Amino acid sequence: MSAAGAKRKEAIGPRADVVDLVHNTPISCSMSDLSTQLLDELSVDEAARPKAPPVPEATDMHRQQGRQLAAIHSHHLREMGQIGALLARIEAREAPPEQLKQLVLSLDMADNFRAFGSLCGRECQVLKFHHDIESADMFPRIEVAGGGRFREIVAKLKAEHEVVHELIIRLSRAAETLAEAPSEKNFIQAGNTFRKLEEVVRSHFGYEETELEEAIGYYLGLI
Ligand SMILES: [Fe+2]
Numbered sequence: 001m002s003a004a005g006a007k008r009k010e011a012i013g014p015r016a017d018v019v020d021l022v023h024n025t026p027i028s029c030s031m032s033d034l035s036t037q038l039l040d041e042l043s044v045d046e047a048a049r050p051k052a053p054p055v056p057e058a059t060d061m062h063r064q065q066g067r068q069l070a071a072i073h074s075h076h077l078r079e080m081g082q083i084g085a086l087l088a089r090i091e092a093r094e095a096p097p098e099q100l101k102q103l104v105l106s107l108d109m110a111d112n113f114r115a116f117g118s119l120c121g122r123e124c125q126v127l128k129f130h131h132d133i134e135s136a137d138m139f140p141r142i143e144v145a146g147g148g149r150f151r152e153i154v155a156k157l158k159a160e161h162e163v164v165h166e167l168i169i170r171l172s173r174a175a176e177t178l179a180e181a182p183s184e185k186n187f188i189q190a191g192n193t194f195r196k197l198e199e200v201v202r203s204h205f206g207y208e209e210t211e212l213e214e215a216i217g218y219y220l221g222l223i
């Protein structure tokens with residue numbers, strides 16, 4: 001394994017280092033169940049999502065402040081959209097669609113595969129950072145400030161984070177493999193994992209930013 005690969009593996013390892021900053025205790029994780037599931041089976045179970053309790057005291061100003069999270073999410077989704085566009089360009093190399101013909105890829109496909117792998121690896125780190133802050137700081141603060149009323153939704157959001165984290169681990173590994181052996185097979189593996197992660201993250205972001213909008217604005221103010 002390359003030095004960069006070893007460093008990435010260390011950065012995207014299991015979440016034993018994640019600490020609940022309010023209670024100063026490690027956040028327990030149950031990644032083992034998820035690690036055995038097929039990619040297609042991994043799901044955030046949208047049907048089981050509870051609604052957040054209303055915050056009657058919240059004003060429009062609070063809701064506007066709460067939309068900071070949606071703005072942060074949009075930024076991540078834009079970055080993932082750009083990676084997805086690169087993935088589509090590489091996949092379309094045999095017969096590029098009209099609108100993609102002007103976009104030039106390297107003549108060496110291995111270079112293109114490596115570029116995709118490197119962007120995926122970077123995105124994994126950024127997403128992990130975002131979710132670690134939420135799990136370790138934002139969620140506990142909302143739970144405490146809401147006097148337990150947000151316990152159910154926070155538990156659901158944390159459960160969704162475990163699914164996202166499992167996908168981050170898989171994509172990080174796939175990206176590392178692709179960097180070391182930029183073959184068609186490894187490219188397909190990384191591409192499929194990226195698409196699954198994007199689908200799950202998009203769904204999770206939408207739920208989280210909608211349900212926590214009032215609570216973030218009213219209880220936390222700036223995040
Ligand atoms: Fe989240």
Ligand SMILES: [Fe+2]
Pocket residue numbers: 069073130134205208
């Ligand atoms: Fe988030």
